[in-house]
Amino acid sequence: MSTISAQLVKELRERSGAGMMECKKALVENNGDIDAAMEWLRKSGLAKADKKASRVAAEGRIVAAQGAGKAVLVEINCETDFVAKDASFLKFSDAVADVALSSGAADIDTLKAAAYPGASNVEEAAKALVATIGEKIDVRRMARVESDGVIGSYIHGGRIGVLVSLKGGSEELAKGIAMHVAAMNPPHIRAEDVPAEFIAKEKDIALSQMTEKDKAKPAEILEKIIAGKINKIVSEVTLLGQPYVLDTNVTVGEALKKEGADVASVARLAVGEGIEKVQEDYLAEVAKAMQV
Structure with missing residues (x-):
């Protein structure tokens, strides 16, 4: 067969999971017989692994x-x-x-x-x-x-995983903190971990949102108002400042303090973070590749 259609390549790709050019080669080698091409691909074994390296x-x-x-x-x-x-x-x-x-x-x-x-x-x-x-x-x-301390781990639905290491405390508390991190994903652990640039930006935003009446207040009062807003924002972006998901009446920091514990380290992974998922038009992709 001199011509291998894009539709035939698409069908073989869907059946085999192999790459486009690999499917085209298989069809060429087997005169367009899709079943024979499928068998040819199966016999190629580990060669398929390298062909998939660029896929998402x-x-x-x-x-x-x-x-x-x-x-x-x-x-x-x-x-x-x-x-x-x-x-x-x-x-x-x-x-x-x-x-x-x-x-x-x-x-x-x-x-x-x-x-x-x-x-x-x-x-x-x-x-x-x-x-x-x-x-x-x-x-x-x-x-x-x-760690020489306590380590807690938590996996949520196989898609989010967290490890928390504590100085002091219990395994139950460490797992609870890990569950909190899985749910809330705080970008920082403590207030001192928050970048100065972030705080400076939030101060500018807080000041711009104030009324002219508030801006006319004495400097020390104005500073207290802005400090209060910043403290609230910092609490929202820090693990220790957030309400504890297992007991929202206390913060994570307060829950740790009750057991005389502190956070040594936190690790969190979520499936697919930072990977761009591409929605592909496979038939158009096949036709384009075959023109190369």
């Missing part, structure tokens, strides 16, 4: 593993929510979390190079999974906490 994987799962004095979070991405629930993907992601914990990996490159059961390393195991499920798999990010 913004779905997936956050997994956690915890041991004595240490805990990890790992974000593992795939292309669709369907695959994120697949048994093979779930098994792989749980195993990667265990490897992350036991290997001592502190960054994603070290984790990818770490030994994985039944494969040379995590990266190669991910490629093998690509060949099985037909989607791009990306072991994208990880966070590690090691």
